[in-house]
Amino acid sequence: MTNRLPSLRLAALFLLSITLIAYELAVMRTFSVGSWSNFGSMVISIALLGNGLAGTLLTFHTRRIRENPDRWLSISAVLLGPAMAGAHVLAQHVPFNPVMIAADWTQLRWIGVYYVIYGVPFFIGAVFVAAIFVGMQERVHQLYFWNMVGSGLGGFVVLGLMYLLPPAQLVAPLVVLAAGVSLLCFVRQDPGGGLELPLGRMAIAAGVMFVSIGLIAFHGGIEVSDFKPISYARHFPDARVVYHTYGPTGEYYAYQSSYFHFAPGLSDNASLNVKEMPRNAFLGLYIDGDGPIGVMRDLKPAEEQYIDYLPMSAPYLLLPKPNVLLLRLGGAIGVYNALYHQARSVWVAEPDATLVHMLRDVPFFRAYDNDRLRDPRVHVVHAEPRAFAARTARRFDLVEIGLIDSVGLSQTGGYPLVQNYIYTVQGIDSYLNCLTDDGILSITVWNRLSPPRNVPELLTTVTEALKRRGVKDPGRHVFVFDYLLSTATILVKSSPFTEADIATLRGFLQKTSFEASYYDGMPAPAKDFGAILDAYTNQFRSASAAVPSAASGDAATAPAAPVAAGEEVPDTSAATDTTSPRAPQATADTQAEKGLFAGVHRGTAGTTALQELVPEDLYYFTMKWLLTGKAQELYHRYFFNIRPATDDRPYYTGYVKPSNLLTVLRNMRSLSEEWGYVLEVGTFALSILFGFLIILVPLVGRWRELFKRQRGTVRVIVYYGALGVGYMLVEIYLIQRLAFFLADPIFSNSVVITAMLVISGVGALVAGRYRGSRTRLMAYATAGIAAAMLFYMLGMPPLLDALLGLPLLAKMGLALLFVAPGAFFLGMPFPTGLSSLSSTRSGLIPWAWGMNGALSVTGTALALLISISWGFSVVLLAVIGLYVLAFLVFSGNLVEGSA
Amino acid sequence: MEGDSGRRRKKPPRFLVGGAVVVLFVLVPLAIFWLLPGNRLGVSGRGVAPTARRVSVQPAPARVDPPETGSSSSPAEDQALRVASTDGAAAAVQPAAESAPAFDITTRRARPPTDDEDRYVAWMKAHSPETERYVVAKWERARAIIQRDDATDPRVIEAFLRTPREYFCEPTNAAHSYGDAAMPIGYGQTISGPHLVSHMTQALDLHPDQKVLEIGTGSGYQSAVLSELSNHVYTIEIVRQLAQRADSIYRKWSKDYPEYRNITRKHADGYYGWPEHAPFDRIIVTAGIDHIPPDLLKQLTPGGIMLIPVGPPSGQTVLKITKEVRPDGSVTFKREDIYHGLKRVTFVPFTSETGKHTLSSDTVPNRP
Structure with a gap:
């Protein structure tokens, strides 16, 4: 065999890695368009578990793979295309209906069907990867490099495809790529040494390719x-439909109808x-x-009158002809509001380029809103709001954040647990920096x-920002008002509010x-706030804690009257009593114990306190406690986590305290908005379960071989488990931390994933060429990882703040630089471990690969859970701990005699 | 790793193989994408307006005028819905003279027993066409509704016990009719769970002579429950197919449930209420919106109650609003959360349709 055939196999691996990652992202887009983006995490877990399953199963066949690796590669490569196309088409016919889950739990079986359908292509891809690692184990570092580089580029490839193709067609070009993989695998060496x-x-x-494309094109x-x-x-x-377009940020449809209000x-x-x-x-x-x-x-003057009754109109009363900065464009109604109030200029920072183009440049919209965004007073800037706030030299009389969370939330009734840098202490600080001396920030x-969560959290965040700015008496700079079950507005003024x-x-x-919820000098409600806080907690912790039904009023506590069988009763309550439904029941207690109303006891302790609490009281006392040194007590006693959101913990919607998790689970009926956190906990638990399955399956029947005849299997488990979790902790951290630096999660995902994988691949390559002891190499790698994590913790955040105002391209380059040190060293332990295994126990290589994949899911969920509760710093400390553990395991001889 | 050891045979020329690869795996796929509709690589992605390159755009209207009517339904279809579809314009609210109900529920003498399950089942067998399994399931659900405090008013429970929920569910989901959950009915809509329906119905505090307007007929179930409590039920549905579906259910069962003849319905945009029949003593909105439509508040009688889910598209909270007009003309709106016991009374410093200001000492907010 000449040297060219292995190169072709490496090229096949590279192409396959591109295809698999691109397919993963294409499937996520498909779910976003067809059902809910929340299924994105499910797709990741399907892919990684496919990896795990393939690795585990191939552990039993390493001898056969080594006998004829090309057969395994060719077959899996040929099957990949039709599997991807078939899964895409079949999945559209799965009759899964999330709305029915509550009524019919058997709906969950369809999620299992998704796992099976999409699991097939990922399994096939993983078989290819595992087979090539076994077949070319002498080149493990090169394989790892090309796998990482291909995976990294896959993100960019699909990003480009998203510009060109609608979501339904994204899979088709990937089928062509898969055909390319099979071609590369079909190339063989002739006896003369040629190809x-x-x-x-x-x-x-x-x-196979044309059939697959036809499947996608027609079905x-x-x-x-x-x-x-x-x-x-x-x-x-x-x-x-008046407009339709698509791109990486989504598929956009604009509808016109008289039914929109x-x-x-x-x-x-x-x-x-x-x-x-x-x-x-x-x-x-x-x-x-x-x-x-x-x-x-454009409205007629008479139609504009309603704007005066919107909460967003309040700050304009204090600011004649203001210069306004709007954070996010929405549908440009905020711009209308500002112009209606005679704004001198309106600047808008909007990160969605498609939205900006659509509303500002597309003729239909220009005609529809009478060129509102081309008004000489209006300036729409394509920029992440915080980046714009950081770099602009302008000063505004009003910075407004108006209901920007009203869209883009999940439709399942809760809110998504994603990083949000708009509402952090540092974010508020940057908006305040943009204000004139008497300017106002309006949220x-x-x-x-x-119970209220987001408004108290905002109050603590705003107050903390003011304190950090050294504002003497923050309470004098804040005015808060709300409308029951509607909106709340927080006004923060640069100078104290005057009388x-x-x-x-x-x-x-x-x-x-x-x-009014709070302003300086506002009379305090005559209520015991401490008792109210306790009542909230007791309400959820009490097993019989029924939520009091104010709606039923007195009726809720009235005894009910049964009607005896066959009783001919004039409908007196209906016919004669039109004022009280309760009249006929007063004397029916004895009978009531027998029928529908038997044993009904209503009314719970603490009800009174809860019914007396209105949100304004909570907001008022929150401000008061924050301003009087009782912040810590407030955070501790309130049922939810309302500590200020910071750039280190940018989770405006992360309200569940881990200590209250079980209580929240028991009360999901009344706390259904917290499903996002519960979903993450569920993902974490499931990933551990699957991880164990991946680990345990090979043990069945091979116990003696793995644990008795050869020692060190436990170390293999710990080592690859730690790497799987640790690597993902860093990746998720960097994606989240760089999301606002790069203006858009789309860019942060692409840049971080690509940079991480490619640079890790380089790290693997360098590690492969290192000729010293592997233990020493691992010591260097661990030290490098620890140093990089400390840099991310202490050095990078101030740099991000300082460089936020740079142009996007420059920031992308900087992001690469930031990712590089961590990714480089993180790329070393995995192939070094594989290399050790290949020299002693090569049969475990697919297993190690699979285990690493399965536990990556755990790492993803864990990264989110830790950051929500304790912040990114703790995530990074955990990474250091995991890699030190891995090093200790490795230096204690990962597999006996291997180091 | 070794390649296959091929048999000795003549190899095709290298340029032929290379050419075939390029044609089959590059050019032909590109041609396919060029032909596929809807993407930006091919024929269908070109030639759109220059400023809106690669997008499909409808011509902009010269001027957007309000619609002539609130509905685009054909006269024949509206006939089927018994009431001509009308513009929901914010016309002056005039009490409409209501005709006598088609069936007066206050004349019913037989009531389903609530003291014993067996007796209830026997009574339903004698008085309704419902099958026993659903009747039993309904009893159990009624019990859960009471236990959970969603409804304890015997009149509401009786209305629940009388109404065959299974008739309003999709036939494929009928087996889950009395489960504790909402279920799809097509067109992106659901039939609300029995607990929510009962909770809202009780919060509405409805009586037989009161006029109630429902916005969002949906499955028709909520109006059916309301028709057990009031002789004057009005309901509006925005989705024509759902309006027709509910209509056909009411027609089908109106012999066994004559109270359904009291349900007046139309297919229109409920945002503007139903001025021809206004004012209403009760309004129940079962579709979420980000604000309370002013026309609905206008069409509410003094003392009237409205239930409406308010909030962002991702989720709303049901709000109860009570409208009071004092002798001096000042108006009071009381807002309540029907689940969590939050209450707030707000005072409106305007009074009459003339818009005359009558700010008085008691029309300030209830907090200094």
Whole structure:
């Protein structure tokens, strides 16, 4: 064999790695469009578990693979394309309906079907990888390098494809790539030492490819769930699509219909004071089927009156002709609001380039809103809001964050647990830096959670930001108002609110009936806040803690009357008593014990305290406690985690305290919004379960061989488990930490994943060429990893803040530099371990590979759980711990005699 | 790793193999993508307006005018829904003279027993066409509704016991009719779970002579429950197919459940209420929205109650609003969370349709 055949196999591995990662991301896009993006984590777990399963199964066949590796490679390569296409098509026909899960738990079986359908292509891909590692074990570092580089580029390849193809067609070019893999595997060496591609095999590859493409072309349309918001809009009688486009940030549809109505947070008082609400005035914009985001046409003067009754109008009362900065564009209704209030200039920082292009440049939208975004006063900047705030030299009278979380949330009733750098202490600080001396930061959010969570968290964050800025008396700079189960607005002023300011704002509240929650000098409610905090906690911790039903009023505590069988009873409650439904039941206690109402006891301890609590009280006391040195007590006693969000813990929606997890699980009926956290915990638990299965399966029947005849198997488990978890902790950390630095998670995902894998591959290559002792190499790698983690913890954050204002391309280059040291050293332990195994126990290589993959899922979930509760610093410390552990295991001879 | 040891035979020329690879695996796939509709590589991705390259765009309207009507349904279809579809314009609210109900529920004398399950089942067998398994399941669910405090008013429980939920579910899901969950009914809509329906119905505090408007007919189940409590039920559905589906269910069972003849329904945008029949004593909205439609508040009688889920598209909380008009003309809105016991009374400093300001000492917010 000449030297060229192994090179072709390496090229095949490279191409296959691109294909697999691109397919993974394409499937995630498919789920985002068709059902919910929350299935993204499921796709990752399917892929990694496919890896694990293949590795485990191939552990039993290493001898056969070594006998004829080309057969394994060729077969798996040929099958990959049709498997990918078939899975894509089949998955569209899975009748899974998340809405039915609560009624019919057997719906969960369809998730299992997804695992099977999508598991097949990932399994086949993993067989290829495992087979090539066994077949070419003498080149393990090179294999690792090309695998990593290919995987890294896969992210960029699919990013490019997303610009060119709609989500339904993304899989088709990957089928062509898979055909390329099979071609490379079909090339063989002729007796003369040359390379040959038999035409028959080429025909097979081509035939399989065309069949797969045909499958996608004719049956690959994405079935959009009936329960995506866009499906509902499609049923509006007069709905019509006025715009459609797609790209890496999503698939965009704009619908026009007279049935769209937007006025978030509108005061009830508008019903009696506003003559005319806008009619047929909105477009509904959907991104990946979620939304709608309202786009408003130019209104007639009479229709504009309602704007005065929106909470976002409040700051304008204090700021005549202000210069305004809006963080996020939405449907540009905020721009309209600003222009309506005579803003001198309106700047908008919007990270979604597609949205900016659509609303500013597309003729339809320009005509619809009368070129609002081309008004000379309006300047829309494509930038991440914090990056813009950091780099702009302008000063604004008003910086507004208005209900930007109203869209893009999951449609399952909760909120997603993703990093959010808008609402962190550092974020608030950067917006305050943009303000003029008397400027105002205005934040309006939804106020619908009960017990309140997001508003108290924002209050603690804002107050902390003011304290860190050295503001003497933060309470004088804050004015808070809310509307029950509607919105809450927090106004933060550079200078203290004057008495005149407060009087003006109170006048606005009087006009709108919004409630004052906090301002300097506001009379305190006559309530015992400590008792209220305890009541919340007791409400959830008590086993019989039924949520009091205020809706039923007195009826809830009234005894009920049964009706005896066959009793002919005039419908007195209906016919004669139109004021009280409770009248006929007063004397029926004895009978009540027998029938439907038997044994019903209502009313719980603490009910009174809870019913007396209104959100304004909680907000008022939160501010008071924060300002009077009782912050720690507040954080400790409140049922939810409302500590200030920081760039080190940027989880505005991470409210569950780990210590309360079981209580939350027991109360999911009333705390259903916390499903996101529960989902992560579930993923973590499942990944551990699967990880154990991957680990344990090879033990069945091979116990003696693995643990008696050859020692060191436990070390192999610990070593690859630690690497699997540790690597993902770093990757997830970097993705999250660089998300706001790079303006968009799409870029951060691509840059971090690609850089991590490619640079780790380089690290592996360098490790392979190291000629000294492997233990010494591992010591260097561990020290390098520890140093890199300390850099990420202490050195990188201030650098990110300082460099935030640079152009995107420069920041992408810098991000590569930041990722490099960690990724380089992280790339060394895995192939070095494999190399040790190959020299002593090569049969364990597929198993180690699979275990690493399976435990990567654990690492992903764990990274999120740790960051939500304790912050990124703890994640990085955990990484150091895991790699030190791996080093200790390795230096104690990973496999006897290997080091 | 070794390649196959090939047999000795004549190899095709290298350029032929290379050419075949390029044609089959590069050019042909590219041609396929060029032909596939909807992407930006091919024929269908070109030639769109220059500023909107690679997108599909509808021509912009010269001027967007309000629709002539609130519905685009055909007259024949509206006939099927018994009431002509109308514009939901914010017309002046005039009490409409209500005709006598088609069936007066206050004249019913037989009531389902609630003291014993067997007796209830026997009573239902005698008085309704429902099958025993559903009747038994309904009893159990009613018990859970009471235990969980979702509804304890005997009238609401009776309404629940009388209403055949299984008729309003999709036939394929009928077996789960009395489970504790919402279920799909097609068109992206669900039939709410029995606990939520009962909870909202109780919060509505509805009486036979009161007029109730439901926005969002959906499956028709909620209105069916309301028709057990009121002689005057009005319901509006935005999705034509659902409106027709509910209509056909009411028609099908109106002989066994004559109270369904009291349900007046139409297919239209519920945002503007139903001015021709306003005002309403009760309004129940079963579709989420980010604000309370002003026209609905206008169409609420003094003392009237509205239930409405309010919030962002991702999830709403059901709000109960009580409207009071004082003798001096000042208006009071009371907001309540029907689940968590939160209450807030707000005072509106405007009074009449004339828009005359009547700020008075008691119209300030209830907090200084």
